[in-house]
Amino acid sequence: MVKTKVLERIKGSAKKLKRELFVLLLAYKDSRVPWYAKVFSILIVAYAFSPIDLIPDFIPILGYIDDLILIPLGISLALKMIPQSIIEDLRIQANEIKHKEKPKNWFVGILFVTLWILVAIWFGRLIYQLSSRA
Incomplete structure (x- = not known):
């Protein structure tokens, strides 16, 4: 029972991070977003999807630190650089795109x-x- 709740929480956090990464990608393309936020956002998105890490994943425990700490921290910082009203608009856009037939x-x-x-x-x-x- 406890494992199921923890696993569901982890899955929920992963989905939220994925959605926020998509919001940052949309922010990069939005003209209302300041240039420094665009640059930081695209760097975070590129690092998140890049197969190259600061600490290689084959190093036990330390290899996953960047995935567990650096990426969520970068997403959080990038979102703080963007005005909240724009983030809300981008989340709505991301949700609409997600539910379209691919x-x-x-x-x-x-x-x-x-x-x-x-x-x-x-x-x-x-x-x-x-x-x-x-």
């Missing part, structure tokens, strides 16, 4: 699946050739 791009999906199949075939042949030489 178009499906079957061509890109098929392209990626085909690419992965070709990579698997190539890798399988490579392993077969290496094992037959031994």
Whole structure:
């Protein structure tokens, strides 16, 4: 019971962070937002989605500190730089965009699946050739 509540709280926090990151992305594109807030917002969004971290994730415990502390702290600071009325407008925009029907791009999906199949075939042949030489 306690684990379920903690897990639900963590999931809720993660969804809120994701929404706030989207708000910051929209803030970067909004002309009402000051330039310094735009710069800071896009840096936070870029860092959040970047595969490169200040502390690599493979380092035990410390590797996740940036994900657990730096990103939420950066989001909080960026939101404080933007006037509250603009943030409310951007949250409404983000919510509307979230609930729109997203178009499906079957061509890109098929392209990626085909690419992965070709990579698997190539890798399988490579392993077969290496094992037959031994």
